[in-house]
Amino acid sequence: MEKTILMYWPTAGNVEKSAKTIAKQMGNIEAKPINEVSLDDLQSYKNYILGCSTVGTSTWDSSENQDPWPNFMKMLDKVGINNKTVALFGLGDQIRWPQHFVDGMAVIHEQIKQRGAKIIGRWPVKGYDHEESEAQEGGFFVGLALDEDQQAELSLERIKLWIKQITSD
Numbered sequence: 001m002e003k004t005i006l007m008y009w010p011t012a013g014n015v016e017k018s019a020k021t022i023a024k025q026m027g028n029i030e031a032k033p034i035n036e037v038s039l040d041d042l043q044s045y046k047n048y049i050l051g052c053s054t055v056g057t058s059t060w061d062s063s064e065n066q067d068p069w070p071n072f073m074k075m076l077d078k079v080g081i082n083n084k085t086v087a088l089f090g091l092g093d094q095i096r097w098p099q100h101f102v103d104g105m106a107v108i109h110e111q112i113k114q115r116g117a118k119i120i121g122r123w124p125v126k127g128y129d130h131e132e133s134e135a136q137e138g139g140f141f142v143g144l145a146l147d148e149d150q151q152a153e154l155s156l157e158r159i160k161l162w163i164k165q166i167t168s169d
């Protein structure tokens, strides 16, 4: 993956921590919260890594939504992303939300898919204890699933393996 930018939301928690680890492991690539991303950033990078958490998706279309993802998607529409390659990672908690593990990643995945980008970096479900996930397709999640609440000790190894995979895709 040449010319890659990592963009994530929210800040100050597990997503940002994971974003920084991934950026560092990839050789200090640029990493920004999505509310700081400019149209110029989106245009000049060929590859995107997008990171999100899962805290309920019902507010996605609400006008009172303070979440910057919908606005970010509007920026993607302006830029046009059907020539971009996108890899996703999502944070969740498989013990407290076993039927909705990393569902947030499915929302972002759908939004990116609709806009025609090439999506890479699916990740095997083996090793997780969840029951259901909207982000699961067959034996894979649509991106890297990280669980800093229940399996923090596995994250670094997962990240390293996933980076190997997406950089050779």
Ligand SMILES: Cc1cc2nc3c(=O)[nH]c(=O)nc-3n(C[C@H](O)[C@H](O)[C@H](O)COP(=O)(O)O)c2cc1C
Residues within 6 Å of the ligand: 009, 010, 011, 012, 013, 014, 015, 016, 053, 054, 055, 056, 091, 092, 093, 094, 097, 100, 101, 102, 103, 148, 149
């Ligand atoms: C109110 C709330 C709802 C959550 N719902 C889910 C959920 O449906 N599925 C899931 O996998 N994790 C869920 N989580 C867990 C978070 O996604 C997880 O703790 C994540 O690491 C938080 O990232 P952050 O620290 O960057 O906000 C929820 C957490 C909170 C606080």
